Amino acid sequence: xxxxxxxxxxxxxxxxxxxxxxxxxxxxxxxxxxxxxxxxxxxxxxxxxxxxxxxxxxxxxxxxxxxxxxxxxxxxxxxxxxxxxxxxxxxxxxxxxxxxxxxxxxxxxxxxxxxxxxxxxxxxxxxxxxxxxxxxxxxxxxxxxxxxxxxxxxxxxxxxxxxxxxxx
Numbered sequence: 001x002x003x004x005x006x007x008x009x010x011x012x013x014x015x016x017x018x019x020x021x022x023x024x025x026x027x028x029x030x031x032x033x034x035x036x037x038x039x040x041x042x043x044x045x046x047x048x049x050x051x052x053x054x055x056x057x058x059x060x061x062x063x064x065x066x067x068x069x070x071x072x073x074x075x076x077x078x079x080x081x082x083x084x085x086x087x088x089x090x091x092x093x094x095x096x097x098x099x100x101x102x103x104x105x106x107x108x109x110x111x112x113x114x115x116x117x118x119x120x121x122x123x124x125x126x127x128x129x130x131x132x133x134x135x136x137x138x139x140x141x142x143x144x145x146x147x148x149x150x151x152x153x154x155x156x157x158x159x160x161x162x163x164x165x166x167x168x
Contacts, residue, residue, distance in 0.1 A: 022059035025108055025115065028125045041142050041153070042099050044086040047123060048075055049116035054165060058109030062168065070168060074114065077164065078128065081138065081155040088156075102154040106141055112165075130162055 138158035
């Protein structure tokens with residue numbers, strides 16, 4: 001019995017420690033911010049963030065600081081996706097240079113998110129949900145606060161983003 005306890009106790013302790021790894025990620029309170037990026041985002045003009053956070057199932061997994069190679073690569077890929085979607089909407093759906101809204105319900109504690117974080121006196125964060133299904137969809141939620149009427153935007157063809165994040 002003592003031998004089993006000597007083995008199980010350290011294992012249980014490891015599981016408890018691993019379960020707590022990564023800072024918990026929560027929706028930002030828009031009241032803490034001067035501006036809201038929804039209008040800029042809708043027009044396809046998204047400012048580069050202070051840092052990018054990769055969150056999985058409500059926990060912070062990685063942080064990409066401004067100036068790092070990973071940060072530059074991610075912002076370039078997302079900017080390209082936004083430009084592609086703007087072109088598609090302008091040519092096919094006659095929306096002009098604007099992103100269409102796609103209404104979806106997202107939970108920050110489920111799934112994978114890229115979070116564009118800005119200084120508190122600037123923009124509220126912008127959340128990009130990276131869906132496992134369908135295979136090539138990234139959804140951007142500009143705010144969790146419905147008062148801002150910031151519906152999500154869907155971007156097609158993001159397998160490259162997912163593959164890049166999986167390679168890190």
